[in-house]
Amino acid sequence: MTETADPSLIARREGIAGTLLMNRPKALNALTLEMIRDFAAAIAAWKDDPEVRLVVLEGAGGRAFCAGGDVRAVRASAIAGDRAAVEAFFAEEYAVNTGIAAFPKPWVSLIDGVCMGGGIGVAVHNGPRVVTEHALVAMPETAIALFPDVGTSYVLPRLPGAIGTWLALTGARLTGADAVHAGLATHFVPRARLADLRAALVTEGAEAVARFAEAAPEASFAAQRDAIDRCFGQASVAAILAALDAEGTEWAAAQARILRRMSPTSLCVSLELLRRGAEQDLTACLATELALTRVVVNDHPDFAEGVRSVLVDKDGAPSWQPARIEDVDPAAIAGMFGGR
Numbered sequence: 001m002t003e004t005a006d007p008s009l010i011a012r013r014e015g016i017a018g019t020l021l022m023n024r025p026k027a028l029n030a031l032t033l034e035m036i037r038d039f040a041a042a043i044a045a046w047k048d049d050p051e052v053r054l055v056v057l058e059g060a061g062g063r064a065f066c067a068g069g070d071v072r073a074v075r076a077s078a079i080a081g082d083r084a085a086v087e088a089f090f091a092e093e094y095a096v097n098t099g100i101a102a103f104p105k106p107w108v109s110l111i112d113g114v115c116m117g118g119g120i121g122v123a124v125h126n127g128p129r130v131v132t133e134h135a136l137v138a139m140p141e142t143a144i145a146l147f148p149d150v151g152t153s154y155v156l157p158r159l160p161g162a163i164g165t166w167l168a169l170t171g172a173r174l175t176g177a178d179a180v181h182a183g184l185a186t187h188f189v190p191r192a193r194l195a196d197l198r199a200a201l202v203t204e205g206a207e208a209v210a211r212f213a214e215a216a217p218e219a220s221f222a223a224q225r226d227a228i229d230r231c232f233g234q235a236s237v238a239a240i241l242a243a244l245d246a247e248g249t250e251w252a253a254a255q256a257r258i259l260r261r262m263s264p265t266s267l268c269v270s271l272e273l274l275r276r277g278a279e280q281d282l283t284a285c286l287a288t289e290l291a292l293t294r295v296v297v298n299d300h301p302d303f304a305e306g307v308r309s310v311l312v313d314k315d316g317a318p319s320w321q322p323a324r325i326e327d328v329d330p331a332a333i334a335g336m337f338g339g340r
């Protein structure tokens with residue numbers, strides 16, 4: 001493992017646990033390639049070590065578990081034409097997702113703050129996944145013209161009804177309780193109890209989670225569950241927008257306005273990816289995602305533009321190509337999936 005004065009992933013042995021602290025608090029613990037390599041090293045070191053009975057994963061700084069991947073750095077590599085750097089980032093990140101899914105012991109994520117994209121990827125493929133009332137869980141990729149990756153193209157189609165499609169296309173922000181009801185998290189524990197839970201985990205093991213868990217408050221989207229399925233269960237982005245218009249509610253109008261701000265290409269790629277993901281295992285989903293990163297990140301202008309508008313210039317005014325959902329060419333989307 002990389003040893004520096006202020007490591008971005010702090011791996012320790014505490015009691016019967018291996019503990020991992022994502023430690024880039026100013027960047028909401030967004031994953032760098034260095035952190036991803038340290039994850040891979042910890043997984044390799046601990047998976048067959050009988051003294052490590054579980055892993056406890058958390059984020060430093062009190063505001064975030066993990067905001068995603070270091071997409072600013074990925075954008076810089078793409079703009080520089082450094083395809084090898086782009087490939088290394090996603091290939092190694094997705095290999096870590098695979099390693100976590102195959103990790104033969106509990107992989108306990110303590111999600112007490114922002115958890116988006118790549119942060120979901122280092123938690124969702126194993127468990128338990130504990131959220132607090134300060135968790136904020138989202139898949140915001142369509143805002144930066146990426147797509148639901150890190151194996152979420154396997155996970156999202158398996159959530160109840162059309163919740164996964166709704167999350168992926170709109171980037172809807174879930175509370176901790178929402179994440180439990182959606183199936184992304186497994187247990188709700190108030191922040192005030194989290195330090196005691198952590199102490200119990202490293203002495204007793206993952207069984208301690210059940211003792212600290214409380215009933216999650218009602219989902220904020222409970223009143224919209226049927227509308228989510230009616231609208232986001234449609235076969236195309238155009239049909240989803242038509243169904244939202246037909247609802248005639250303030251909620252549906254707000255969802256349509258959100259979709260109209262996202263990259264039109266990304267909406268179409270993401271919907272197709274989720275439909276395919278419903279039929280594939282995790283390994284196949286990650287392979288499809290990796291192939292997609294090559295064209296979406298290197299060859300399409302929307303990714304660099306989306307990261308610019310959300311994270312670099314923060315002007316919230318991306319210029320998409322094409323700009324309108326109606327102008328996305330279905331053959332271009334099929335081409336991004338290799339024409340298959």
Ligand code: QUE
Pocket residue numbers: 026027028030031067068069070071116117118140141143144146310311
């Ligand atoms: C979509 C994303 C990411 C995002 C916003 C999106 C993402 C990511 C971050 C992020 C946020 C705050 C930081 C940071 C990164 O935001 O992957 O370094 O300080 O890492 O709309 O996919």
